[in-house]
Amino acid sequence: MRDQLQLQINNASESMNSGFSDYYQNMVDYFHQNPDKNLSYSAFSNRTERATKALTSEQEAIFYIVAYGWQHHQSMQHLLSETLDFTSNAQENIRVVDYGCGQGVATLAFMDHLAKKGVAQQSSLEIHLIEPSRVSLDIAKLLIERLAIAHGIKVSIHCQQRTLGSALLPLNSECVETFHLLSNVIDIEAVQIALPNIAKQIKSCTGKNFLLATCPKYANAQIGFRILHQEIDFADNFYDECWDMTYQMYRVIQATWNQHTSTQRMAMMPWTSS
Numbered sequence: 001m002r003d004q005l006q007l008q009i010n011n012a013s014e015s016m017n018s019g020f021s022d023y024y025q026n027m028v029d030y031f032h033q034n035p036d037k038n039l040s041y042s043a044f045s046n047r048t049e050r051a052t053k054a055l056t057s058e059q060e061a062i063f064y065i066v067a068y069g070w071q072h073h074q075s076m077q078h079l080l081s082e083t084l085d086f087t088s089n090a091q092e093n094i095r096v097v098d099y100g101c102g103q104g105v106a107t108l109a110f111m112d113h114l115a116k117k118g119v120a121q122q123s124s125l126e127i128h129l130i131e132p133s134r135v136s137l138d139i140a141k142l143l144i145e146r147l148a149i150a151h152g153i154k155v156s157i158h159c160q161q162r163t164l165g166s167a168l169l170p171l172n173s174e175c176v177e178t179f180h181l182l183s184n185v186i187d188i189e190a191v192q193i194a195l196p197n198i199a200k201q202i203k204s205c206t207g208k209n210f211l212l213a214t215c216p217k218y219a220n221a222q223i224g225f226r227i228l229h230q231e232i233d234f235a236d237n238f239y240d241e242c243w244d245m246t247y248q249m250y251r252v253i254q255a256t257w258n259q260h261t262s263t264q265r266m267a268m269m270p271w272t273s274s
């Protein structure tokens with residue numbers, strides 16, 4: 001069974017020609033056609049505490065992408081297009097740090113955004129993935145490598161299989177811009193506890209910095225955003241808004257596609273450090 005699921009992930013990754021949407025579509029088709037091989041919503045949700053715990057199998061990874069992948073991708077893309085202008089002054093050497101990256105959806109959204117703006121082929125990304133789950137981290141690396149080929153982006157990928165509490169940020173290379181991505185993680189208590197230490201490290205990251213955080217607007221996320229505002233007090237300004245986002249996505253409980261609306265809180269904090 002495990003080999004079969006790995007093969008499915010591999011095949012779906014190879015279907016990515018225009019972007020992450022190809023991977024998502026391929027995974028939804030597989031999920032829909034193979035109900036006997038899937039986890040139920042309650043089994044997934046109970047074991048992973050609603051996707052906040054590190055995933056432990058390919059079966060969980062597939063469920064996660066089908067249930068949450070599109071929503072997370074669309075939120076990060078929305079935040080990027082609302083707050084940043086990639087066409088003017090596009091930088092070549094960009095560092096991306098994806099905190100609690102899971103299967104790399106936020107980084108994939110970032111890469112799709114570069115392609116949409118027509119600057120993919122002039123971009124060189126130094127990507128740092130921090131994530132406790134080995135299964136998720138391996139898939140993230142695979143997907144980023146495949147999407148980089150599809151979009152013609154040069155990438156170097158550096159993985160840390162660990163929690164944010166023990167993450168060491170490698171911020172000493174030549175990049176002039178760094179994007180810090182926190183996609184659907186600041187509602188997690190252990191991440192919130194680690195934020196002061198992360199903030200201390202990223203404060204000294206030289207060049208231009210942009211921190212982008214997204215999460216559905218619920219109580220635990222609000223706590224995370226409050227801590228973020230306290231700890232990133234060195235940012236030049238704060239963009240922080242809630243958006244009712246509506247998208248066509250596959251609903252795992254109903255086993256059908258329909259329109260889904262969720263309220264997402266999104267923050268973007270820029271600063272420059274010399």
Ligand SMILES: C[S@@+](CC[C@H](N)C(=O)[O-])C[C@H]1O[C@@H](n2cnc3c(N)ncnc32)[C@H](O)[C@@H]1O
Binds near residue numbers: 099164182183
């Ligand atoms: C809801 S998922 C978000 C994954 C990804 N960022 C996305 O947007 O799809 C939460 C992620 O946080 C990771 N995680 C849980 N505790 C963590 C911690 N203490 N430090 C770093 N990551 C953590 C989980 O393994 C999981 O991948």
